[in-house]
Amino acid sequence: MSDVYIAGVSMTHFGKHLDRSLKSLAGEALDAALADAGCETAMIDAVFFGNCVQGHMEGQDMVRGEIALREHGIAGIPVVNVENACATASTAFHMAVNYVKAGAADIALAIGVEKMFADDKARMFSAFDGAWDVHEVERSKARFAAMAEGVEVPEGSTSPRPYSVFMDIYAGFCRMHMREFGTTQEQLAIVAAKNHEHSVNNPLSQYQKTFSVDDVLAAAPITYPLTLPMCSPISDGAAAAVVCNAAGLKRLGAERARTLRVLASVIQSGSNRDITEFDRHASRLAAQKAYNQAGLGPADIDLAEVHDATAMGEIIELEALGLCELGDGGPAAERGETRLGGRLPVNPSGGLESKGHPIGATGLGQIYELVMQLRGEAGARQVEGARVGLAQNGGGIVGIEEAVTCVNIVGH
Amino acid sequence: MSDVYIAGVSMTHFGKHLDRSLKSLAGEALDAALADAGCETAMIDAVFFGNCVQGHMEGQDMVRGEIALREHGIAGIPVVNVENACATASTAFHMAVNYVKAGAADIALAIGVEKMFADDKARMFSAFDGAWDVHEVERSKARFAAMAEGVEVPEGSTSPRPYSVFMDIYAGFCRMHMREFGTTQEQLAIVAAKNHEHSVNNPLSQYQKTFSVDDVLAAAPITYPLTLPMCSPISDGAAAAVVCNAAGLKRLGAERARTLRVLASVIQSGSNRDITEFDRHASRLAAQKAYNQAGLGPADIDLAEVHDATAMGEIIELEALGLCELGDGGPAAERGETRLGGRLPVNPSGGLESKGHPIGATGLGQIYELVMQLRGEAGARQVEGARVGLAQNGGGIVGIEEAVTCVNIVGH
Numbered sequence: 001m002s003d004v005y006i007a008g009v010s011m012t013h014f015g016k017h018l019d020r021s022l023k024s025l026a027g028e029a030l031d032a033a034l035a036d037a038g039c040e041t042a043m044i045d046a047v048f049f050g051n052c053v054q055g056h057m058e059g060q061d062m063v064r065g066e067i068a069l070r071e072h073g074i075a076g077i078p079v080v081n082v083e084n085a086c087a088t089a090s091t092a093f094h095m096a097v098n099y100v101k102a103g104a105a106d107i108a109l110a111i112g113v114e115k116m117f118a119d120d121k122a123r124m125f126s127a128f129d130g131a132w133d134v135h136e137v138e139r140s141k142a143r144f145a146a147m148a149e150g151v152e153v154p155e156g157s158t159s160p161r162p163y164s165v166f167m168d169i170y171a172g173f174c175r176m177h178m179r180e181f182g183t184t185q186e187q188l189a190i191v192a193a194k195n196h197e198h199s200v201n202n203p204l205s206q207y208q209k210t211f212s213v214d215d216v217l218a219a220a221p222i223t224y225p226l227t228l229p230m231c232s233p234i235s236d237g238a239a240a241a242v243v244c245n246a247a248g249l250k251r252l253g254a255e256r257a258r259t260l261r262v263l264a265s266v267i268q269s270g271s272n273r274d275i276t277e278f279d280r281h282a283s284r285l286a287a288q289k290a291y292n293q294a295g296l297g298p299a300d301i302d303l304a305e306v307h308d309a310t311a312m313g314e315i316i317e318l319e320a321l322g323l324c325e326l327g328d329g330g331p332a333a334e335r336g337e338t339r340l341g342g343r344l345p346v347n348p349s350g351g352l353e354s355k356g357h358p359i360g361a362t363g364l365g366q367i368y369e370l371v372m373q374l375r376g377e378a379g380a381r382q383v384e385g386a387r388v389g390l391a392q393n394g395g396g397i398v399g400i401e402e403a404v405t406c407v408n409i410v411g412h
Numbered sequence: 413m414s415d416v417y418i419a420g421v422s423m424t425h426f427g428k429h430l431d432r433s434l435k436s437l438a439g440e441a442l443d444a445a446l447a448d449a450g451c452e453t454a455m456i457d458a459v460f461f462g463n464c465v466q467g468h469m470e471g472q473d474m475v476r477g478e479i480a481l482r483e484h485g486i487a488g489i490p491v492v493n494v495e496n497a498c499a500t501a502s503t504a505f506h507m508a509v510n511y512v513k514a515g516a517a518d519i520a521l522a523i524g525v526e527k528m529f530a531d532d533k534a535r536m537f538s539a540f541d542g543a544w545d546v547h548e549v550e551r552s553k554a555r556f557a558a559m560a561e562g563v564e565v566p567e568g569s570t571s572p573r574p575y576s577v578f579m580d581i582y583a584g585f586c587r588m589h590m591r592e593f594g595t596t597q598e599q600l601a602i603v604a605a606k607n608h609e610h611s612v613n614n615p616l617s618q619y620q621k622t623f624s625v626d627d628v629l630a631a632a633p634i635t636y637p638l639t640l641p642m643c644s645p646i647s648d649g650a651a652a653a654v655v656c657n658a659a660g661l662k663r664l665g666a667e668r669a670r671t672l673r674v675l676a677s678v679i680q681s682g683s684n685r686d687i688t689e690f691d692r693h694a695s696r697l698a699a700q701k702a703y704n705q706a707g708l709g710p711a712d713i714d715l716a717e718v719h720d721a722t723a724m725g726e727i728i729e730l731e732a733l734g735l736c737e738l739g740d741g742g743p744a745a746e747r748g749e750t751r752l753g754g755r756l757p758v759n760p761s762g763g764l765e766s767k768g769h770p771i772g773a774t775g776l777g778q779i780y781e782l783v784m785q786l787r788g789e790a791g792a793r794q795v796e797g798a799r800v801g802l803a804q805n806g807g808g809i810v811g812i813e814e815a816v817t818c819v820n821i822v823g824h
Contacts, residue, residue, distance in 0.1 A: 002515075046679075052474055055467040062464055062497040063808035063815040066681065076692070078679035079816065080503055083493040085474040091492055095507065101514035103414075267458075267490035269478065280488070396475035403475040404491065 199350020420449025611762025
């Protein structure tokens with residue numbers, strides 16, 4: 001693809017921010033991304049704003065981005081409101097990249113913001129060490145609204161509604177994978193323990209607490225074989241990226257060493273359910289296109305942020321992305337290949353499971369992590385010598401299909 | 413801009429379709445646009461889906477387009493859900509055009525679908541000849557959700573809430589325009605009567621009934637000086653466009669004579685309120701950019717579809733677009749310049765006032781009209797010799813700013 005650059009990124013702390021508004025989170029991410037890029041507000045040509053639940057939570061639809069960003073100085077330029085379930089922020093990023101490629105903007109901002117906790121949601125219940133709110137039972141139908149008819153809740157569901165509908169679906173994937181490839185619950189626990197260990201070194205992560213594999217296995221069950229630490233939590237947070245073309249880089253006076261290049265950006269939909277349809281797996285198709293765009297293969301990827309809405313998600317996605325062999329995702333985790341220091345560190349940020357999952361911001365949180373790593377600014381969780389990173393972010397279920405998956409590859 | 417073509421368009425009937433679902437309207441528009449373009453479903457590379465109120469009306473957010481289109485055969489390709497208040501469909505069109513320009517798709521579909529009436533909305537009240545439902549009082553906060561704090565309801569409001577908040581704002585514009593330029597209520601009525609007369613020849617229009625200027629003036633008052641026939645109604649409907657690059661045209665085997673070119677596509681935000689800030693008027697800025705892109709000026713425009721959410725909207729927009737002098741919008745209508753057969757026919761479709769205003773579909777309904785006219789397929793409402801058309805579609809209010817306005821120029 002023609003050159004599109006990432007001049008700056010930002011991410012707020014992901015977590016439970018009862019004292020913060022959506023506008024406040026948006027403003028923090030905006031200001032930090034601009035500061036990181038050395039960009040004045042007036043230099044931005046267009047904004048792509050991702051959000052999922054504000055309509056449900058606050059009744060604000062229609063022009064969410066314009067309203068969230070207006071008091072932070074964004075006015076007089078196009079703002080496009082983009083929504084694609086858990087892949088919303090990656091979709092916003094993809095649109096910003098292509099808007100720049102089209103020549104419609106020299107400098108564009110992609111920003112994702114989500115406020116999932118609300119003061120009047122006292123009915124959420126905390127489980128797991130008193131800190132982890134998995135369920136929001138009332139009012140927000142956000143989780144349901146990501147799906148439509150055709151989705152069957154697998155048998156064996158043991159967890160409360162509504163959040164668990166997704167966890168039930170993932171549990172079905174788990175059991176299929178276990179049957180087909182011999183993947184074990186312990187391997188899932190190894191993935192979760194790894195991601196929680198990674199996030200101890202991520203100050204922006206929702207949780208910074210290690211768990212042994214035994215801890216994970218002994219934690220509250222959600223739907224067999226998933227336990228609570230294997231599942232992503234409810235989160236508030238925001239993340240952003242400033243993307244630009246060569247003219248934009250010049251206007252920004254950006255240091256090339258801190259500037260990254262978007263080597264590939266792909267959105268895809270397709271199957272995500274049935275391993276017998278592996279060739280049609282959305283992430284597999286997206287990855288193939290992305291590798292083609294980048295002129296790279298899986299062996300060139302130095303680190304990956306993937307959509308571990310559950311630990312099983314990480315395993316499935318790594319296989320679909322060609323980053324390990326089909327069926328080898330569990331064993332690869334067991335061999336330590338996907339941990340920091342391993343062959344291919346996966347979710348060094350802590351992933352959705354531990355860093356958190358503010359759905360409209362998650363994909364840009366992944367881009368933030370890639371940029372930090374590729375710049376060598378990731379501190380104690382730095383992947384040594386990282387030159388190329390891949391982010392995969394999926395969202396929504398329609399019938400038996402994955403509604404959308406986004407794969408972005410970033411490098412120097 | 414590099415060449416992007418419109419290979420096919422469609423529009424359902426706009427109106428009150430209590431027996432139709434959003435999916436049904438979406439499917440009709442999809443099939444008709446594909447048929448018009450000679451396009452197989454499998455040839456579409458990407459979809460941009462516009463919708464505003466489904467979250468409020470049906471609880472479906474997140475992946476609205478994927479779900480609406482799945483059973484009509486759209487799967488395995490990117491679907492991007494786009495929202496921008498009343499300018500949603502134009503935003504989807506703009507994104508599709510730029511996605512093609514970016515080389516991310518050869519053939520892309522922009523589709524806008526809105527279902528604003530619901531069975532359980534019996535509390536809507538009908539006024540005006542027993543056929544015109546202006547107000548939906550309960551449940552849907554859609555109209556409110558297009559705005560945020562900073563919007564003051566002008567004094568003198570006489571009409572019921574909530575729909576009328578927008579009408580109140582327009583009424584404020586009217587009174588300002590009357591004071592500043594001597595625009596009269598009768599001129600507003602002339603605009604409305606003209607648009608209702610145009611739509612008599614549009615079988616897809618919500619209303620097909622003529623009104624004399626006296627009829628309009630004598631109709632139910634909304635907020636002075638606006639009467640009911642000067643205001644756009646609540647509507648259900650869908651519209652779509654197939655856009656492509658030269659490679660896409662080839663794949664479609666499209667007849668060049670029936671194919672149109674997107675000469676300019678611009679999104680802008682800015683002031684829309686204060687005539688003292690005319691230089692910052694969003695539509696004025698958008699039009700300047702669009703004329704630059706197209707290498708054309710106002711004198712080259714043969715017809716225009718503009719955002720007449722009220723008759724005052726048409727006057728303001730024509731002035732901002734440079735299609736008449738500032739302050740001359742009312743007199744120009746009085747001189748008959750904007751009617752069919754006049755110097756510059758405006759809203760030959762009937763406009764929002766009479767064709768209807770299904771908010772997430774409206775902008776693509778305008779594109780549909782331009783294409784019909786420029787192909788010479790507009791039947792009894794044909795603008796003779798039309799070669800270049802302009803569509804302007806605005807949406808949302810943030811503080812005192814227009815959230816977004818879109819200007820597209822289409823020609824051969």
